[in-house]
Amino acid sequence: MIRITIKVVFLLLLPVLAVILVACAQTKSMVAWHPAEVTGSPICSDCHTDDRTAMNHTSDYITRHKFYAAQNKRTCEVCHRESFCSDCHAHKEDLKPSDKYKDSPERSLPHRGDYLNQHKIDGRINPASCFPCHGRQNNERCGVCHR
Amino acid sequence: MVKRIKMMLVQLRSRLNLQAAAAAAMLLTGLFVPGVSPAVSLSGESTTYLQSLQAADGTKELPFYEYLNLSVKEVGKETISFQFGGWLKYDLKGRFPVYDRTSNDLSYAYLSYRDTAANAVVNLGRVLVFEGVASERVDGIYARVDLLNNLSVSAFGGAPVETGSDLTATANIYGARISHQMPGLYQVGLSYLNEEKRGSTVREEEGVDLWLRPMSKVELMGKSRFNGDTSAWSDHNYVLVLGPFANVRLNTEGSFINYKEYFTGATTAVFRFDPAVIDQHEKVHILGEEVAYDISDGLKVSVNYRTYTYEVAGSAKYYGGNVRYGAAASGGAGISIHKMSGDTDRLNYAEYRAYVYRKYGKTDVTLDLLDVAYSAAINNVKNAYAVTLGAAHELSERVKLGADVEYSKNPDVDKDIRSLIKLTYSFDSAKEHHSANAKPSESAVAQTPAAAPVSVAASELAKPVAAPGQDKPKEGN
Numbered sequence: 212m213i214r215i216t217i218k219v220v221f222l223l224l225l226p227v228l229a230v231i232l233v234a235c236a237q238t239k240s241m242v243a244w245h246p247a248e249v250t251g252s253p254i255c256s257d258c259h260t261d262d263r264t265a266m267n268h269t270s271d272y273i274t275r276h277k278f279y280a281a282q283n284k285r286t287c288e289v290c291h292r293e294s295f296c297s298d299c300h301a302h303k304e305d306l307k308p309s310d311k312y313k314d315s316p317e318r319s320l321p322h323r324g325d326y327l328n329q330h331k332i333d334g335r336i337n338p339a340s341c342f343p344c345h346g347r348q349n350n351e352r353c354g355v356c357h358r
Numbered sequence: 359m360v361k362r363i364k365m366m367l368v369q370l371r372s373r374l375n376l377q378a379a380a381a382a383a384m385l386l387t388g389l390f391v392p393g394v395s396p397a398v399s400l401s402g403e404s405t406t407y408l409q410s411l412q413a414a415d416g417t418k419e420l421p422f423y424e425y426l427n428l429s430v431k432e433v434g435k436e437t438i439s440f441q442f443g444g445w446l447k448y449d450l451k452g453r454f455p456v457y458d459r460t461s462n463d464l465s466y467a468y469l470s471y472r473d474t475a476a477n478a479v480v481n482l483g484r485v486l487v488f489e490g491v492a493s494e495r496v497d498g499i500y501a502r503v504d505l506l507n508n509l510s511v512s513a514f515g516g517a518p519v520e521t522g523s524d525l526t527a528t529a530n531i532y533g534a535r536i537s538h539q540m541p542g543l544y545q546v547g548l549s550y551l552n553e554e555k556r557g558s559t560v561r562e563e564e565g566v567d568l569w570l571r572p573m574s575k576v577e578l579m580g581k582s583r584f585n586g587d588t589s590a591w592s593d594h595n596y597v598l599v600l601g602p603f604a605n606v607r608l609n610t611e612g613s614f615i616n617y618k619e620y621f622t623g624a625t626t627a628v629f630r631f632d633p634a635v636i637d638q639h640e641k642v643h644i645l646g647e648e649v650a651y652d653i654s655d656g657l658k659v660s661v662n663y664r665t666y667t668y669e670v671a672g673s674a675k676y677y678g679g680n681v682r683y684g685a686a687a688s689g690g691a692g693i694s695i696h697k698m699s700g701d702t703d704r705l706n707y708a709e710y711r712a713y714v715y716r717k718y719g720k721t722d723v724t725l726d727l728l729d730v731a732y733s734a735a736i737n738n739v740k741n742a743y744a745v746t747l748g749a750a751h752e753l754s755e756r757v758k759l760g761a762d763v764e765y766s767k768n769p770d771v772d773k774d775i776r777s778l779i780k781l782t783y784s785f786d787s788a789k790e791h792h793s794a795n796a797k798p799s800e801s802a803v804a805q806t807p808a809a810a811p812v813s814v815a816a817s818e819l820a821k822p823v824a825a826p827g828q829d830k831p832k833e834g835n
Contacts, residue, residue, distance in 0.1 A: 238504055240477045243436040251686060262542045265569070265577055270658045270682060271609055271650045275597055278579040280488045281567055282537065282545055285477060285502070293466050294403070294427035294443045296486060302495050303463040303521050305447055306407065306423060310778065313762045314750045316713035316726045317682065317690055323711070324728040324744035325768045328736065332704050334628075336666060336674060337644070338636050339593065339615045342629060343493055347520045350626040354522065357628035357635070 245289045253290070273319040301349045399788035402428030402442075406783075408450075411776040420451035427465075433788055437474070442467045466495070477510075478503040487514045490535040490549025491565035491583050495519040498531075510537045518553055522625025529555040537567075545569045550586075553623055561623040562586035568596075575601055585619040592619035605653070611646040611664070641669045656690070658682045666700075674700030678709070689716035706733035720752040724762070742768035750780070758782045 252272075256264035266272075266279055266286065280287055280296075287296075299308045299321065309320040322330075334341055345353055407423040427443040443465040468483030481500045487493070489502075489512050498516010505511060515532035530553070537547035546568050553561040567581035580596030593615045601607035617640045621629040631638040646664035653659060661679035678696030691714040698707050713726040726746040732739075743766065750760030760780040767773055 238476050240472065240474050243472060262539075262545075262569075262571070265571070265579075269607065269650065269652070270660060271607060271648060274609070274611075274648075275579065275599070278567070278569065278581065278597070281490055281493070281581065282547060282569055284488045285479065292427065292429065293441050293486060296488075297427075297443050297465040300486070300493075301463075302465055302519055303461075305421065305461065306409070310409075311405075311407070311425075311780075313726070313746055313748045313764075313778065314715075314722060314724055314760050314780070316715055316724050316746075317684055317692060323726075324730075325742065325766045325771065325774065327771075328742060328769045329730065332698075332707070334635075335671075335702075335704060336676075336698070336700070337615075337642065338629070339617070339620055339642075342621060342624070345626065346621065346624045346629055347518070347522065348495060348625075349521060351521050353626045353628055357626055 241285060242289065249290050300344065303351060304349050397433055399431045399433050399786070400428060401431075401786035401788065402426065403785070404783045406781045408779040409776065410778075412774065418451055419449060421447055421449045423447050431788075437472055439470045439472070440468070441470060473503075476504045484519060485514070485516075487533075489514070489533070490537075490547050490551075490567050490581065491563045492533045492535070492549060492551050494531060494533075494551075496531060508539050508541070510539070511535070520625050528557070529553065543571060552586075559587060563592070563622075575603065583620075585622060587622070588619055590616065590619045592616055592622075602652075605651060607650045609646075609648040609650070611644065611648075613644040614641070615644075616641050637670050639670055643667045656683050656685050672701035674698060674705045687717065689714070689722075691715070703732075703734035704736075707731060722750045722760075724748040730768075737769040739767070739769040742766075744768075756784045 252268035252270075254267045254269070256267055263286065298311065307320075307322045307326070309323045312318055312320055330341075403426075405423075405425040407421075407425070409419075409421050409423070411419050411421075423445055424447075425443075425445040427441075429442075430440040432438060444467070445463055445465070447461040449460070464484055466484050466486055468481045468485045470482075471480040472478070479500075479502050482498075484495065484497050485500045486495055487500050492514065494514070495518075496514055496516040497519055498514065500512070500514040502510065502512035511534065513532075513534040516530065518529050518531040520529075531551070533549065533551035535547050535549035537545055539545035547566070549563075549565045549567065551561065551563045551565075552559060562585070564584045564586050565581055568579060570578045572578075577599040578596065579599075580594070582594045583592045584590070585592045591614075593613065595613045596611070598610040598612075599607065600610075617631075617636060618638045621631070621636065621638075624630055628635055644664060644666055646662065648660060648662040650658065650660040659679070659681050661677075663677040664675065666674045666676075676696060676698045678694065680692060680694030682690065682692040684690030691712075693712045694710070696709045698705055698709070700706060708731045710729045710731070711727065713724065715722060715724040724746070726748075727743070728745075729741065729743040731741050734740075744764055745766070746762055746764040748760065748762030750758055752758050758781070760782075761778065762780075763775065763777040765773070765775050
């Protein structure tokens with residue numbers, strides 16, 4: 212009963228929200244692409260002083276990027292194309308990200324070296340870390356053994 | 359009404375021959391790039407890989423891959439664009455023991471409308487959605503917009519794009535997120551996701567996501583997810599970032615995962631609670647601390663410690679550190695040592711990695727060593743390692759050719775040699791058009807793919823900039 216109610220409320224809210232959205236669309240949009248070319252790992256706080264300073268691409272940023280993407284993907288898109296995300300967050304993939312970019316050993320890319328044996332260990336430690344990428348997508352290779 | 363929408367989505371999906379679309383786009387791009395209209399900008403990258411490897415059964419394989427991503431926009435107007443990413447594979451030598459000789463994938467392909475007001479965006483096609491609890495790929499629609507008083511909403515719906523044996527054409531997924539923010543102080547979001555297959559719900563998730571900066575040098579971020587189907591929390595994941603204090607940052611991580619609630623809607627058997635692999639009664643608490651110190655712009659050091667406490671399987675800890683050096687003009691190097699210490703033999707090993715990359719003019723050379731030393735031998739192997747040597751040369755501003763060879767030994771393969779050739783071609787018709795027709799100063803502006811259209815709105819992005827005009831990119835690692 213609760214589930215049905217949630218669905219009904221959700222579906223009813225959609226058109227209402229759409230009308231409100233159009234009426235409220237007054238603020239100016241963020242730029243589509245960063246006005247100055249950005250290369251390497253930018254330190255956003257060198258120029259910005261607001262919440263974008265949280266996106267400083269320091270060496271430990273990779274472990275936190277998921278939080279920013281879940282809240283502000285449009286900010287990521289000011290500098291990154293969609294392919295930058297899909298290089299790792301793939302739907303179906305033969306080549307590991309670390310194989311595609313062996314010419315960039317400094318990048319934090321998953322599954323370096325032969326990962327066949329190591330995945331058994333990592334999967335024991337924290338299978339939840341495998342799930343976002345291989346739970347519902349990019350798991351055809353998993354299915355070869357895990358039938 | 360809902361049924362009719364579902365039927366339309368199913369019909370749309372069945373009619374949409376994604377493989378044909380991917381092939382057609384790649385073919386058209388090859389024909390289209392040289393003669394693209396000046397009114398339309400076409401930019402992107404083509405990467406061709408030729409890999410040589412040997413399968414576990416001794417079969418030689420020579421797969422050829424073509425990856426293509428492109429973006430089509432109307433010059434001077436940023437409102438409508440088309441984004442595409444996909445790949446094709448063909449095995450030149452023989453048949454893979456597992457896969458077909460040919461394979462392909464459409465990663466994303468969507469028509470995008472971006473309004474100049476309220477950050478309104480509507481994407482239609484195969485879209486990637488990252489919104490609160492949703493981290494999905496959907497054949498359908500995604501939309502977001504800012505409302506009054508710093509409120510924002512987003513919603514998506516369509517057919518889930520998944521892989522696995524139980525994928526069905528009658529599946530559908532939808533969700534939404536509403537958020538409120540005080541820029542620079544906090545952003546909090548509430549999100550909802552529902553996925554159905556064959557008329558019954560396989561996932562129902564609700565979530566809270568948070569970013570909070572109560573004071574300078576203190577940031578808390580994370581999210582919690584609630585399994586609406588079973589009415590129980592599935593996971594919490596939060597990080598507290600302190601600093602920088604004299605170039606030192608402290609990152610504290612705390613996570614909780616309830617396996618039974620977390621692994622829902624899986625399309626692979628490994629996550630379906632085979633007791634030999636994943637115990638559904640398991641719950642894990644993860645606590646971690648990382649101290650990162652930037653000694654200089656190029657030299658960075660970090661140490662980290664993480665504990666895993668399981669309610670069923672015991673505990674484990676992972677700790678170590680790394681040193682990295684990078685200089686954009688010349689190259690860099692890094693070394694890391696980590697140790698895993700757990701209650702079982704498999705969870706006791708040491709991991710070592712060292713790499714170096716060096717630029718010689720237009721040529722890059724890389725060497726990468728990875729070694730894992732197990733406390734107890736696995737398949738009579740106590741030491742698994744991989745050595746990779748690579749080189750890449752910039753043939754022109756747009757074309758780069760590279761090659762690498764990897765030698766490895768591990769518990770599954772005694773000696774494994776793999777090699778890869780990589781050819782990258784970048785294109786941007788707007789940039790070429792500027793270069794051909796503009797004065798030198800104008801072509802410099804065109805280095806940014808969307809430089810012309812964003813110049814009007816640049817003040818909006820630059821508003822909180824401390825020192826206007828000093829947007830100096832930094833090289834790092």
